[in-house]
Amino acid sequence: MPVNRQVLEKYIEQYLSVSRFRDYCPNGVQVEGRETITRIATAVTASLAAIHLAIEAGADALLVHHGYFWKGEAQAIVRTKKARIAALLAADLNLFAYHLPLDAHPEVGNNATLGQLMGVTAERFFGDQDLGCIGNFPVPVTVGQLAARLESATGRVPLILGPSDRELRRIGWCTGGAQSFFHEAATLDIDCFVSGESSEFVTHLAAESGITYLAAGHHATERGGVRALGDHLAAQFNLDVIHLEVPNPV
Missing domain, CATH: 3.40.1390.30 (NIF3 (NGG1p interacting factor 3)-like)
Structure with missing residues (x-):
């Protein structure tokens, strides 16, 4: 069942108590894509590999724990940051990212x-x-x-x-x-x-x-939180949610 992007963002904001945390990055929609969301892909990190997999899977949104725009990082959108954001924009793919709120949640954290x-x-x-x-x-x-x-x-x-x-x-x-x-x-x-x-x-x-x-x-x-949040959203909004595993030895 499709859900409006703003409705989904507002729900997650309240569910994860986002406003309670002093974080090192913005939590919520970091890159805006299409307004209506039917399929969500989850991943630990918004790497270029995860973005390509989400696009191939026909996702309307990529939901991650590690997103972009970290405190202290260079602000210029060049090189790897350009490639990632360009891929999101070209596909009209939303990027949702939740850092400390997703670490701490008592159920899906x-x-x-x-x-x-x-x-x-x-x-x-x-x-x-x-x-x-x-x-x-x-x-x-x-x-x-x-x-x-x-x-x-x-x-x-x-x-x-x-x-x-x-x-x-x-x-x-x-x-x-x-x-x-x-x-x-x-x-x-x-x-x-x-x-x-x-x-x-x-x-x-x-x-x-x-x-x-x-x-x-x-x-x-940190694989558990984003998968559990995805499962919760699938049940709450009757959305199609898939998890993308991009191997990382660190």
């Missing part, structure tokens, strides 16, 4: 969906804008069991830093590039912290704090 895959629910929040999550496993798991769950869910072997032979009861997590949250998480009485990426300091902090750190991939840990 990246953190919520990753928690479901790991078998844990957020009980408290921490970090910038309460994006970090803390929860307890109903039944304790080993590091190996958690790593196996992540590998099964994401299709990639997580990097394990710090103690690898312990039982895990209380865990912190935040998807994507949230390794900086490990500093605060390490003070919050947890056994393990999970994110997408790792940095040099993480090795030392994990060893010295005795808290295991798992890096399961930025792209891999």
